[in-house]
Amino acid sequence: MLDKMFDESIDGEDFYQTDPMGGEPIAGGVYLSDTELIMNGFRLFQKRYGMKNIIIQLILIALAIGVQITALVIDRGAQSAWALIGVCVALAVIIILRPRKIAKDLENNIKELEGTKYSCIVYPLAVKISTEQDRIDFENREKNGETDEDEEIPATVIHLDNPAVEIVEDSDKYLLYIKKSNMYVIPKSAFSDEDNKLISERLQKIMGIRYKV
Numbered sequence: 001m002l003d004k005m006f007d008e009s010i011d012g013e014d015f016y017q018t019d020p021m022g023g024e025p026i027a028g029g030v031y032l033s034d035t036e037l038i039m040n041g042f043r044l045f046q047k048r049y050g051m052k053n054i055i056i057q058l059i060l061i062a063l064a065i066g067v068q069i070t071a072l073v074i075d076r077g078a079q080s081a082w083a084l085i086g087v088c089v090a091l092a093v094i095i096i097l098r099p100r101k102i103a104k105d106l107e108n109n110i111k112e113l114e115g116t117k118y119s120c121i122v123y124p125l126a127v128k129i130s131t132e133q134d135r136i137d138f139e140n141r142e143k144n145g146e147t148d149e150d151e152e153i154p155a156t157v158i159h160l161d162n163p164a165v166e167i168v169e170d171s172d173k174y175l176l177y178i179k180k181s182n183m184y185v186i187p188k189s190a191f192s193d194e195d196n197k198l199i200s201e202r203l204q205k206i207m208g209i210r211y212k213v
Contacts, residue, residue, distance in 0.1 A: 020159065022125030026202050029190035030132070033116040039107055041175050041185030046099055048168055048212075049177065057095050061088045120186055122199050124206055127176060129184065130155035158184070160203065166210045169200060 065088045068081040075081075117132040158165060158176055168175040176184040188196050204211045 020125065021123040021128075022160075022206075023123065026122045026124060027191050027195035027199055028119070028121040029192075029195070030117060030119050031187050031190035033110065033113045033118065034187065035107065035110050035114050037173060037187055038110050038185045039103070041170075041173055042103060042106060042183070044168060044170060044175055045177060045183055046103075048175075050099060054095055054099070058092060061092050061095075064088050120190055122191075122203075124202060125159060125161050127158045127160065127184075127186075128155045129158070129186075156184075160207055163210070165207075166212065167203060167207065168212045174199075 065085055068085045068088070071081040119130050119132060119135065121128045158178065160167075162178070164179040164181070166177045166179070168177065172188050174186045174188065176186065191199065200213070204213070
């Protein structure tokens with residue numbers, strides 16, 4: 001099973017049994033949304049995860065075209081073969097151009113969030129991301145007595161013990177990828193050099209092959 005492929009414990013203790021966050025925070029910091037950094041992260045994502053699927057799809061299309069060419073060699077009057085070749089070529093063009101369109105749409109969307117301030121806390125078994133505006137709104141509601149006793153600041157929590165979660169550590173950022181769901185780009189500048197070293201060491205131990213350097 002996947003849980004045997006990586007170590008989910010620290011110093012022999014299974015934190016998940018006692019705390020879904022895995023214990024005390026490893027590190028925390030704040031950062032501003034940066035369009036260029038996010039787009040660099042997206043290109044890294046495409047290189048690591050997207051290109052393989054594109055290549056497989058193009059190989060399948062090439063095989064389909066080869067079958068139709070064989071049909072034409074046998075029967076040059078096979079009009080359906082020409083039609084299928086045309087469809088295959090069109091599909092190949094769409095597959096090749098689609099990543100560019102996705103990247104352009106993403107860039108247009110994240111430009112609206114440029115400069116948004118985020119807070120990131122890294123735990124042994126989770127990463128918690130929230131905006132400063134969420135914190136301010138929560139504190140205002142708390143002052144007005146509009147919060148529950150156990151209510152916390154709204155945040156996105158990524159559980160690192162989820163087999164669908166992977167982290168790619170780059171020279172200036174962390175790419176958090178939830179398969180078939182979402183992607184997060186966190187700059188290393190949000191943390192001190194010592195914290196970045198600690199994050200890398202601890203999460204590599206916890207996540208194993210799902211933490212890629």
